[in-house]
Amino acid sequence: MTPFSLALVAAFIWGFSSFIEKWGLRNTDPTAGVLARTLGVCIGCVAFLLLSPGLPGRFLSMDGRAKMALMGGGVLASVVAQVFFYRALKAGDVGRVAAVGGSWPVVALVFSVLFFHEPLTRSKVFGVIFVALGVALLK
DSSP, rough: OOOHHHHHHHHHHHHHHHHHHHHHTSOHHHHHHHHHHHHHHHHHHHHHHHTTOOOOOOHHOOOHHHHHHHHHHHHIIIIHHHHHHHHHHHHSSSHHHHHHHHHHHHHHOOOOHHSSOOOOOOOHHHHHHHHHHHHHHHO
C-alpha cells in the first residue's frame, strides 16, 4: 500500500472510532472515557506483543531519545488531547467535533517545516487553506 492509501485507511478507522466513542460517551464522564480508551490501547499493545515475534527486542533496541519522544507524544495525543476531544465530542456534534479536532495536520505541517525543514509546497499550502476554511465553516 502507498503512504496515501495507508493514511486513507487510518482516516476511515479514526472516523469510525469517533462515532463509536461518541456513543460510548453518552452517559460517561469524558475523563473516565479516556481511561477506558487507554485500557483498550493497552489490550491492543498486548495483542501486538503476542502476535509479533521479535517486537520486544525491537522495542528494547530503540534509542532512548526515540522512546522518550514517542512516549511523550503518546501522553500528549492519547491522554491530554483526548480529554479535550472527548469533552468536545460529548457536548457537540460528531461531524463538527471530529472535523475540527482532525485539523491537527495543520499544526504538524507548521512544525515539520520549522524543525524538519520539510518543503512547503503549493499543494501543502492549499491543503492547509482548505482545512482552515473547513474549520471556519464549521464554527
